[in-house]
Amino acid sequence: MAGLEDLYREIILDHYRSPRNRGELPVPPAHKVEGFNPLCGDEVVLYLDVDPESDMVRDVKIAGQGCSISQASTSMMSAAVKGRPLAEVRQLIRAFKALMSIHESKLEGDGEGDGSDLAAELAGVRLGDLEALQGVVKFPVRIKCATLAWNTLQQALDETAQAQA
């Protein structure tokens, strides 16, 4: 089962088996957002507590259910953004989605010419453990599993920004 090890790297299975930051946060001050993958039923529930003074992610908790990829990606995301300033979080989202984007939207052409954008998004961003999710791009159907948490995070940021505006 050669290809499978690309998808299910050890670190991913680890996050899947022992997800970080599971739980809930009081709303408010936290903001709660739910994300669905309508195609497979995976759910991500994200509690994001942003400190309006410092614009830092004070705390983050996750709930929901889904496959190993979606749950590991959610766990890894929570670990990556906790305690980080929003500007960095936004950069991380862009970088992660760039990593996945050549294949994510199957509607968007064959990805030619995306290479340079990708490089730009990734430049200077340290993805760390998250890079383990790169193997997912070889399994197009699973890309949405990996990006679900990140799309939900994006939504949480947008809604928080709106609430503060």
Next chain:
Amino acid sequence: MAGLEDLYREIILDHYRSPRNRGELPVPPAHKVEGFNPLCGDEVVLYLDVDPESDMVRDVKIAGQGCSISQASTSMMSAAVKGRPLAEVRQLIRAFKALMSIHESKLEGDGEGDGSDLAAELAGVRLGDLEALQGVVKFPVRIKCATLAWNTLQQALDETAQAQA
């Protein structure tokens, strides 16, 4: 062009070129009914004047437009029913439709077992000139052209009966 002579018998072309009973009748006493073939746009306008005392077709006039088959069939129908008692007219309708019916409703099976019904309907009814239309059954699409006038006549009879009831 072998098959064409089956369809376009001389008597049909004659009725087409010199249609009988064309015109209008005052409504009432006549009853006016319009028939359409939605597939091809053929139209038959029938003015039927039934004498309620004697239950005879006192007069009949036809208008409308369409192909040689529909117009010839309408003309032949008008000639066949004029001056005839309604009972005979109804019999004629059944007999004519039986002649066509094996093929008319393409939805109704392959016609197996219709043979005896057909014989029953036709028994004792003299179709005369109308038999020339029998060649139409070899051209299934045109059957509706031939039956249009007769369906319209049927409708006129039904409506007349209703009006009197």
Next chain:
Amino acid sequence: MTALDIAKLKRDFPILERKVNGKRLVYLDSASSAQKPLAVLNAMDECHRNYYANIHRGVYTIAEEATAAFEAARRKVAQFVNAPRAEEIIFTRNATEAINLVAYSWARANLRAGDAIVLSHMEHHSNVVPWQMLAAERGVELRWIPLAPDFRLDLSNLDALLDGARLLAISAMSNVLGTINDIRPLADAAHAHGALVLVDACQYVPHVATDVQQWDADFIAFSSHKLLGPTGIGALWSRLELLEAMPPFLGGGEMIRDVRLDGFTTNDVPWKFEAGTPAIVEAVGFGAAVDYLSALGMDAVRAHEVSLTGYALEALRDRFGESLTIYGPTGVDRRGGAVSFLFDGIHAHDVSQVLDEDAVCVRAGHHCAKPLMRQLGVPATTRASFYLYNDEADVDALVEALAKAQKFFAV
């Protein structure tokens, strides 16, 4: 009834020669869509190569041939479900559109605020969402027949549910649980309350001999692609009087008798409901599919599936015991060949992914039945489903692949 010769049958399905990852294809996703036999592919090819033309309006030979083939397909489909008249079959895109046709035409013309529609917890989204749209638009109330612990309908409250109902819309066979619902008594109960009955027969018609008259249903919906036919076509059956009384749904060519600037009149049933150029070649394929099934005999198809499903249920239990939870009736009578399960704490997607390495094709997810999944308390299941081209070797391949998955994800 002659038993099916599966080894011979498999050769009718070209795709079963496909290799994935070097392994022969083990296709266990027929509840989602069935593979197509050569008889169907050839019938469509023959139409494309020899007598393709638009139908109904052409006088020339190939248009006449295409029209005859299209209407012959309607007759075949009608006979396949024992419809009294061929005109009672409306060709739609799929079962989903058939149900929407009833929701837009019959229901919007007949239902008012306060009227109720009775559904069940095991319905597919296609037999839920059209009614939710109607409910939101018209203030119609939706009521739900709950699920019993044995994965069958809990009918203890049926009369109360049907009180004041105008429609019972119910699946004949669940695509998740495999449960077969006994339609006739449900239809009798609904009719006794003055409600009509729509049967979502999408999973039933491909697998069990169907008789709409015996059911005494008012509407039934099914899809060609699940019964060996092509995509792009499905059917609604209803009684002629009902269809004649219903307003049209889609407007356009074919469905009219006359059009003037100030309005139109409708064509006869069934064409009144078939606006625009229909799926002509697909109808021919649909007809060929029911011919193929009829030639085998639906009783033989059902007998094979009953036996294979029994074999599968036993093999799964024997091999995996407590590690595997099956969602659906355990007896093989009154259930179809869709077997949904949760496996050893491994998410359905991951199971399916690992199985794909062995070319074993199963579905993972909510199977378009999220209300049911919520009742079951699971986000997703893995589903293996069988059809006439499956055999015990396919089940064995499933079991072996599952064992590999178990090993791979072992904590």
Next chain:
Amino acid sequence: MTALDIAKLKRDFPILERKVNGKRLVYLDSASSAQKPLAVLNAMDECHRNYYANIHRGVYTIAEEATAAFEAARRKVAQFVNAPRAEEIIFTRNATEAINLVAYSWARANLRAGDAIVLSHMEHHSNVVPWQMLAAERGVELRWIPLAPDFRLDLSNLDALLDGARLLAISAMSNVLGTINDIRPLADAAHAHGALVLVDACQYVPHVATDVQQWDADFIAFSSHKLLGPTGIGALWSRLELLEAMPPFLGGGEMIRDVRLDGFTTNDVPWKFEAGTPAIVEAVGFGAAVDYLSALGMDAVRAHEVSLTGYALEALRDRFGESLTIYGPTGVDRRGGAVSFLFDGIHAHDVSQVLDEDAVCVRAGHHCAKPLMRQLGVPATTRASFYLYNDEADVDALVEALAKAQKFFAV
């Protein structure tokens, strides 16, 4: 632009080898439906034989391949009409359903009693009846752009017609007259009055390079079967913001994000509008058809048809003079290859019947444009229509067969 090699091209279409009454098929009814090249048949066959499965929800290899092929087809179709984004293409059954989708979703959500929709006298029933249904239901007013004596639109009153209008729904090319309407200025005028623009591009897209952005249209509808693709599939294009703001049309699987007992949320565009299992294999064929046309080049296709239509118009006039009345523009610029005529007092059906003896396939009737036929004052016309696989020999065969008909019906 390389000119088409028609002799070579003809060999791509297997049906053109068909004999009728011992004669080679002369297919002159492409405005009704086009024949299919091997490239299309093979693409569909390949899908059926190698990677057929239901799409979007399957994790396994062949489901992934089928999904990729389906979405690739959407990209191809989008590019073919220069749509800015692939998501803006909704797959429907045909152009008729595409127009109905707009009528049910956008129009019912946005139009009120007293609002007006502007149509034209040359519209196909599919772009008339959906609006008449809406008008009857909602008290929306229908207004008509009349026909000028040169068989083009009489735009002298356009501003008055558009005053208070919410939608202009107009054909880009008449299937009866061949008239090409210049969409951009019409769209500009409509937009200036705050009306949206729906283009019935069913006859246009198969024959002329189409650019929805250059048109500045809001909706365009077309069918696969008229552009060498299979039946059972068509497309609606619209702008993403519009599609996102529109309520769903058909409810069911695929079009939802979540379903609970008390309601549902919709999926993203385009899937929001694609309920149930779509015409998967037909989408693949649709994509192959636009690939085939793109490879030839739509400019070359158009150039060939302009030249062949010119040849036909001249040949008919030369041979039959006053005996033949053509309904449609006489110049070949700004007209397509549909040539409708009345012939020597012989009814269209009879003409078509006689032509069939020589395997010449032409359409006879009202061509689903009864309002137009009434304007023209004729109950039916005969229509010959050309596509890329026709050549001058086909036109010559038409002329000879017409001469025979004239003789046969001579008084």
